[in-house]
Amino acid sequence: HSVDQILLDDLTGLPCSAQRRALAKIITLLESTRLDHRHRADEVLNALLPKTGKSFRLGISGVPGVGKSTLIETLGLYLIEQGHRVAVLAIDPSSSISGGSILGDKTRMERLSVLDGAFIRPSPSSGTLGGVAEKTREAMLVAEAAGFDVVIVETVGVGQSEIAVAGMTDMFLLMQLPNAGDDLQAIKKGVMEIADLIVINKVDIDADAAMRAQLFITSSLRLLGFQGNPDHASNDQKLWHPLVMTMSALQGNGVKELWEKIQQFKQLQTTNGKLQSRRQQQAGAWMWDRVDAGLKNAFRNNPAVQTLLPGFIAEVNQGTMAPSVAARRLLEAMGHEFF
Numbered sequence: 001h002s003v004d005q006i007l008l009d010d011l012t013g014l015p016c017s018a019q020r021r022a023l024a025k026i027i028t029l030l031e032s033t034r035l036d037h038r039h040r041a042d043e044v045l046n047a048l049l050p051k052t053g054k055s056f057r058l059g060i061s062g063v064p065g066v067g068k069s070t071l072i073e074t075l076g077l078y079l080i081e082q083g084h085r086v087a088v089l090a091i092d093p094s095s096s097i098s099g100g101s102i103l104g105d106k107t108r109m110e111r112l113s114v115l116d117g118a119f120i121r122p123s124p125s126s127g128t129l130g131g132v133a134e135k136t137r138e139a140m141l142v143a144e145a146a147g148f149d150v151v152i153v154e155t156v157g158v159g160q161s162e163i164a165v166a167g168m169t170d171m172f173l174l175m176q177l178p179n180a181g182d183d184l185q186a187i188k189k190g191v192m193e194i195a196d197l198i199v200i201n202k203v204d205i206d207a208d209a210a211m212r213a214q215l216f217i218t219s220s221l222r223l224l225g226f227q228g229n230p231d232h233a234s235n236d237q238k239l240w241h242p243l244v245m246t247m248s249a250l251q252g253n254g255v256k257e258l259w260e261k262i263q264q265f266k267q268l269q270t271t272n273g274k275l276q277s278r279r280q281q282q283a284g285a286w287m288w289d290r291v292d293a294g295l296k297n298a299f300r301n302n303p304a305v306q307t308l309l310p311g312f313i314a315e316v317n318q319g320t321m322a323p324s325v326a327a328r329r330l331l332e333a334m335g336h337e338f339f
């Protein structure tokens with residue numbers, strides 16, 4: 001497709017307005033639900049694949065109001081000043097449930113969004129969480145091919161979406177408010193365990209509470225078997241141990257230290273091989289995700305399955321057919337043997 005070749009050339013060319021347009025257009029193509037668009041998108045993705053993978057992928061999560069967009073703007077402005085190019089993508093789980101949006105509107109990150117070194121893309125607005133995550137993973141690759149060397153993927157703290165973000169990034173940063181109720185929530189949901197870095201924000205409001213939260217989370221991480229030691233005073237210097245730090249995203253203090261920690265993480269993970277193995281594992285998991293989703297889709301769209309399904313569901317509900325029997329017969333209706 002010659003149009004797509006022009007888009008690809010613009011995308012991988014020098015940073016300019018044509019590149020930004022190409023980036024936005026390709027992402028729109030990826031998000032399309034039309035089959036012919038999907039085929040074009042697949043071609044484009046494959047063509048740009050050699051140019052991907054060179055960014056640092058940072059996931060950021062936290063409850064609404066914790067300060068995610070404030071932090072991303074502060075960090076983004078700091079990084080662009082240092083010569084980086086920063087892409088910000090979002091996964092909004094609420095869009096797939098309610099059609100609404102927690103992560104919100106275009107007024108976020110006003111100062112960052114006008115800079116040439118920044119690219120901000122809101123969450124795909126429809127589909128299942130898996131679908132939204134899929135589009136975001138692809139958008140990340142496109143941003144990398146355009147030379148963005150820091151890609152931030154943001155999500156709200158509602159469980160599954162955080163797992164999805166941690167599963168597509170090199171580092172997962174969890175933001176917390178300086179109060180203990182919030183900490184307990186994160187521990188209960190199991191999100192604390194997947195965090196590489198925990199940032200307690202709004203230290204400017206209550207420094208004492210922030211310090212108490214830092215101590216509490218650090219000791220909780222120890223109890224969970226992680227060594228949340230800010231100085232890495234661990235036996236195993238080769239492994240990263242989750243850190244807990246405090247900062248004020250609003251005032252910007254702590255942002256330099258935050259970036260230093262992120263750099264330390266990247267350095268260590270590169271040296272010990274974890275960065276590469278994490279990416280390999282993510283790529284494999286991504287492929288199987290798509291296979292699973294594709295199979296499910298084929299199943300639901302299969303005419304024989306569609307004919308049988310209502311009756312089988314009724315029988316399973318009434319208890320006249322075992323769920324496992326119903327499942328096997330439905331699968332076999334697709335024309336394969338299943339065990």
Ligand code: GDP
Nearest residue numbers: 063064065066067068069070201202248249250
């Ligand atoms: P998000 O929903 O996680 O993206 O949170 P926002 O970045 O929109 O921040 C929510 C509110 O908290 C806004 O009014 C911010 O100005 C404020 N805020 C964010 N970070 C800080 C901080 O470090 N200190 C203070 N005092 N307010 C902050």
